[in-house]
Amino acid sequence: MGRKKSFDEQAVINAAIAVFSEHGYTGTDVGLVCERADIGRSSFYNTFESLDALFLRALREYTASGIPLREELRTGAAPAPALIMHRLGGELAKQCEDDQRIGCLSANTAAELGREIDAVCTILDPDRQAWLETYRIVLERGQIEGHIRSELDAGVHAELIHSVLAGLRVAARVMPAENVQAQATAFIAGLCTPAGLTALHDHTAASTGIDSPGLPVSTESSPQ
Incomplete structure (x- = not known):
């Protein structure tokens, strides 16, 4: 025995x-x-x-630890820009709080190995697709609500969100935290309509009790 x-x-x-x-x-x-x-x-x-x-x-x-995070994004009641900010800004803030700023095992592995090992691809590929589908759903809901620009291709920009987060994870290993957050904020602002910027600003202020620095706020009423 x-x-x-x-x-x-x-x-x-x-x-x-x-x-x-x-x-x-x-x-x-x-x-x-x-x-x-x-x-x-x-x-x-x-x-x-x-x-x-x-x-x-x-x-x-x-990668399985991302399943509940995706569900939160899919079902979250917050405006779409706020959900995307929570995903990008939250993950990057968490990384920057770590003294070593190691970042994400999935992103690090993809950067190191690419498609070299089939067994790794069979894990990372479905995980990536699940994130892309989640981002697409959030973006399309944001377009319906008038918070995400209607002319954007939700599928393409879902991939862009995934790529921007991966790139900023690498940058966060050496860049000041405020610079990383500023880039995430600027990227998300570029997805938003004027109404989306206002919704993001208001949600951030309500959640934190303070205004979000560097976040533009539009007074226009057009959803475009």
Whole structure:
């Protein structure tokens, strides 16, 4: 009869997510994971078989953590520009609060590996498509409500939101937090109608108790 594991398997996966995010796929070895998770190599191999197996499991769990976030965006009652700001600005603020500013495992992995490993693509591709569909839904709802410019192609701009967030995650590793947030704000403002800018400003002020710095506010009534 095998000995009962004396460690929390989920804690090891969480440690692996942190290590892979920090060092990348090629920069991580079993020793780094074992040191971060405080387990021995024999325990590691008895549970996870290989570093590659752990990496794929960590990546699956990391991407799965986005499911409730997407549901919040799809069902959120806030104006579409505010939902997009919450997604971009919130994620970037969280990253900038981290001293190491490691960022997103999915984005880091895509930047490092591209389409080199099929097993990684089978995890990242569906995750990306799910985010694009969520952004498209939010944008189209915003267009119906008159907050997102009607001439924008929602599908194309859903991809643009995804790309802008990925790019700003990279920039956030070295750029002052206020500069990162200013770029996110400027991008989102470019999606908005005058009514959308007002709705975003009002929602931000109501949520935080303060006006949003750098956010233009239009007094025009046209939804275009």
